[in-house]
Amino acid sequence: MKRIALIGMPNTGKSTFFNRMSGASARVGNWPGITVDLMSAKVLLGGHIVELVDLPGIYDLHGYSEDEQVVRHFITHNAIDLVIIVLNSSQIDRQLPLTLQLKKLDMPALLTLNMVDEANKAGVTINTESLGKALAIPTISMSAKYGDGLQKVKDKAAMLINANTEASKPESIQQALTADQQIEQKDVDNLIKAHVNIPATLSESITDKIDKVLLHPWFGLPIFFAAMFVLFQIIFTVGAPFQDGLAWLLETIRTTALDPLFANAPSWLSGLMLDGIYNGIATVAAFIPIIILFFLVMSMVEDSGYLSRAAFLMDALMAKMGLDGRGFVMMLMGFGCNVPALMGTRVMRSRAMRLLTMLVIPLSLCSARLQVFIFMITALFTAQQAPFVLFSLYVMSFATMFITALLFQGKYKNTEPFVLELPPYRFPTPRQIFVRGWLEVKHFLTRASKFIIIGVVLVWFMTNFPSTAAPASLDTYAGQIGQLFAPFLDPLGINSYLAIALIFGFVAKEIVVGALAVIYGLQGDALMAQMATQIDWVQAMSFMLFTLVYTPCLSTIVTLKNEAKSSAYMWLSIVWSLGLAWVISFVFYQGARWLGY
Amino acid sequence: MQSLDTLSTGQNATITALEVDEALFHRLSALGFRVGKQLSIIRRGIFNGPLHVRLGTTDVILRKREAKSIHIQQA
Numbered sequence: 218m219k220r221i222a223l224i225g226m227p228n229t230g231k232s233t234f235f236n237r238m239s240g241a242s243a244r245v246g247n248w249p250g251i252t253v254d255l256m257s258a259k260v261l262l263g264g265h266i267v268e269l270v271d272l273p274g275i276y277d278l279h280g281y282s283e284d285e286q287v288v289r290h291f292i293t294h295n296a297i298d299l300v301i302i303v304l305n306s307s308q309i310d311r312q313l314p315l316t317l318q319l320k321k322l323d324m325p326a327l328l329t330l331n332m333v334d335e336a337n338k339a340g341v342t343i344n345t346e347s348l349g350k351a352l353a354i355p356t357i358s359m360s361a362k363y364g365d366g367l368q369k370v371k372d373k374a375a376m377l378i379n380a381n382t383e384a385s386k387p388e389s390i391q392q393a394l395t396a397d398q399q400i401e402q403k404d405v406d407n408l409i410k411a412h413v414n415i416p417a418t419l420s421e422s423i424t425d426k427i428d429k430v431l432l433h434p435w436f437g438l439p440i441f442f443a444a445m446f447v448l449f450q451i452i453f454t455v456g457a458p459f460q461d462g463l464a465w466l467l468e469t470i471r472t473t474a475l476d477p478l479f480a481n482a483p484s485w486l487s488g489l490m491l492d493g494i495y496n497g498i499a500t501v502a503a504f505i506p507i508i509i510l511f512f513l514v515m516s517m518v519e520d521s522g523y524l525s526r527a528a529f530l531m532d533a534l535m536a537k538m539g540l541d542g543r544g545f546v547m548m549l550m551g552f553g554c555n556v557p558a559l560m561g562t563r564v565m566r567s568r569a570m571r572l573l574t575m576l577v578i579p580l581s582l583c584s585a586r587l588q589v590f591i592f593m594i595t596a597l598f599t600a601q602q603a604p605f606v607l608f609s610l611y612v613m614s615f616a617t618m619f620i621t622a623l624l625f626q627g628k629y630k631n632t633e634p635f636v637l638e639l640p641p642y643r644f645p646t647p648r649q650i651f652v653r654g655w656l657e658v659k660h661f662l663t664r665a666s667k668f669i670i671i672g673v674v675l676v677w678f679m680t681n682f683p684s685t686a687a688p689a690s691l692d693t694y695a696g697q698i699g700q701l702f703a704p705f706l707d708p709l710g711i712n713s714y715l716a717i718a719l720i721f722g723f724v725a726k727e728i729v730v731g732a733l734a735v736i737y738g739l740q741g742d743a744l745m746a747q748m749a750t751q752i753d754w755v756q757a758m759s760f761m762l763f764t765l766v767y768t769p770c771l772s773t774i775v776t777l778k779n780e781a782k783s784s785a786y787m788w789l790s791i792v793w794s795l796g797l798a799w800v801i802s803f804v805f806y807q808g809a810r811w812l813g814y
Numbered sequence: 815m816q817s818l819d820t821l822s823t824g825q826n827a828t829i830t831a832l833e834v835d836e837a838l839f840h841r842l843s844a845l846g847f848r849v850g851k852q853l854s855i856i857r858r859g860i861f862n863g864p865l866h867v868r869l870g871t872t873d874v875i876l877r878k879r880e881a882k883s884i885h886i887q888q889a
Contacts (some may be wrong), residue, residue, distance in 0.1 A: 226844070276840070276841060276844030276845065277840045277841070277843075277844045279840065280837075280840045280841065280844070281836075281837040281840065282841075307871050308846075308870075308871050308872055310846070310870055310871070311844070311845065311846040311869075311870070311872060314844070315844070339871060341871065402848065415870070415871070428856075428857075432857060432866070434857075434859075434860040435860070437860070525875070528875070529859055529863070529864055529866065529875045530859070530863075532859060532863050532864045532875075532877070533859055533860065533861040533862055533863035533864070534861070536877070541877075542864065542875070566837065632879075634834075634838050634841075634876075634877070634879070634880050635864065635875075635876060635877040635879075635880065636838070636841060636842065636845065636874060636875075636876040636877075636880055637874065637875050637876070638845060638872065638873070638874055639866065639873035639874060639875055640873075641873075
């Protein structure tokens with residue numbers, strides 16, 4: 218199969234282009250010798266199935282960052298039939314050197330001048346034809362976001378692929394790379410002068426106007442936090458009716474179809490299938506609408522360019538904790554899932570700063586924990602209280618991160634440079650939001666389903682055996698384990714049933730709600746009503762605080778260990794978060810009780 | 815010799831030297847920081863925060879510590 222690789226700088230719309238080419242069919246692939254996940258897709262091009270690989274965004278082929286090493290490793294170990302270079306037209310003056318570096322490697326190449334819409338707005342005009350001739354690389358201008366010129370790129374790529382030119386030879390690429398031919402700035406300047414027209418002074422853009430408000434010295438931060446609050450409020454309000462509808466549907470399926478179906482089955486089988494697997498999965502499934510909304514909103518914020526602004530606004534504060542603005546962005550990414558956020562710290566070159574950032578990321582309230590909280594909040598608080606309770610948990614998440622960084626910054630001192638590009642604001646098209654959101658949701662669901670089915674079966678077994686014990690009573694295996702932890706968890710108001718959910722939550726938070734459904738043998742509204750009679754809001758809050766702070770999941774632990782390449786560091790993270798969780802829940806629970814709640 | 819961190823907001827200047835290690839040099843030059851290039855400071859972050867710098871069509875934020883190692887000549 219022929220192979221096409223995409224190469225370009227960060228913020229050039231390379232991933233948008235990739236998604237355009239691949240539809241939503243992309244998958245995360247493993248490549249020998251490469252530790253980061255590369256997106257790849259099989260696409261039909263010129264009558265052949267071609268493998269399209271999206272390489273990480275890089276600034277410099279000879280740079281030292283992890284991503285730059287990944288790209289070098291890829292092109293020196295894999296034959297490539299065509300390199301599609303993606304370049305941001307409005308910044309062509311500083312992006313051309315990368316193209317010239319790639320040209321020196323003598324690979325079959327196609328140059329795409331992306332974001333032609335933005336370049337037009339900025340008054341940057343490029344003579345595509347003459348530039349392509351001068352570079353001796355086929356060159357096409359396009360807007361991957363709006364789809365302009367996309368067909369031309371596809372046709373040209375198909376033509377080049379079918380032209381039977383030889384694929385790149387990894388060994389000769391290796392040689393060309395080590396030869397390290399410098400790009401002469403003079404060559405770049407001459408090309409720009411001859412083929413590009415950049416206005417001397419740029420008129421004040423829309424981005425400048427928005428920045429005046431959003432990066433305002435006094436209002437910038439309050440606006441940021443208000444915006445986040447409103448977004449979470451929207452997720453909650455819009456998601457709730459969908460969630461209720463889905464819960465009702467799943468309940469109806471059970472009473473009208475599944476209950477009669479298993480009516481004559483042995484009681485252990487119907488118990489396992491209905492009270493175990495179905496209840497567990499149905500309870501978790503009811504949260505899918507909220508998770509989808511969450512990822513849609515997150516990918517919109519991520520693509521808009523606002524996150525780099527957050528890094529600007531927060532850097533001074535982060536510096537006081539030994540972190541930087543990028544660390545803050547990773548924390549926000551952790552709201553989706555801690556695992557990619559941990560991997561994102563690879564952009565930091567100083568190990569000390571990486572370790573400090575990785576110590577705080579597991580404390581960020583990920584979407585799996587969000588699902589537990591929404592369940593508990595819906596069960597024990599009114600609709601008016603709900604957004605505030607959820608917001609207070611986000612505040613708590615930040616607070617624990619800050620405390621952790623403050624306490625450990627002495628241990629991880631660093632002088633990491635902080636230099637970050639500030640892209641213009643870009644409002645993603647609905648299509649972009651949808652594709653990005655869908656990929657995230659797909660990833661979440663694969664992960665969740667894997668853990669949940671195994672998890673709920675185990676919980677069902679432990680809450681129903683030994684068979685002499687009444688189901689979910691304290692005499693079952695689960696009850697016995699719960700009692701074992703009672704001396705630690707009773708002072709937090711966490712009873713033996715909740716303790717079991719917490720134990721399974723160690724593997725993955727996605728299991729927690731499913732586990733509760735299995736433990737109580739109920740689902741949906743019935744489960745929530747039952748919970749409300751068993752525990753009060755103080756206990757629920759204490760349980761949520763513990764869930765928020767203690768170890769997020771096994772995947773996070775494994776990632777932490779792999780990224781830090783240290784077991785001692787992994788244990789530090791586990792022990793610290795468990796200890797902190799216990800102290801916070803203890804102080805909250807005992808404090809609230811002491812105050813008379 | 816003036817360094818970038820002392821440039822006042824809104825003023826234009828030209829880069830005269832980059833006094834940084836090789837790794838940071840690669841990153842800075844890829845972002846457009848090169849000797850002879852014009853730049854200006856758009857804004858400064860509150861509480862001694864980072865500088866928001868504009869070079870041509872590229873906007874970059876960097877800390878004062880990094881700005882200290884970029885030498886400039888005011889326009």
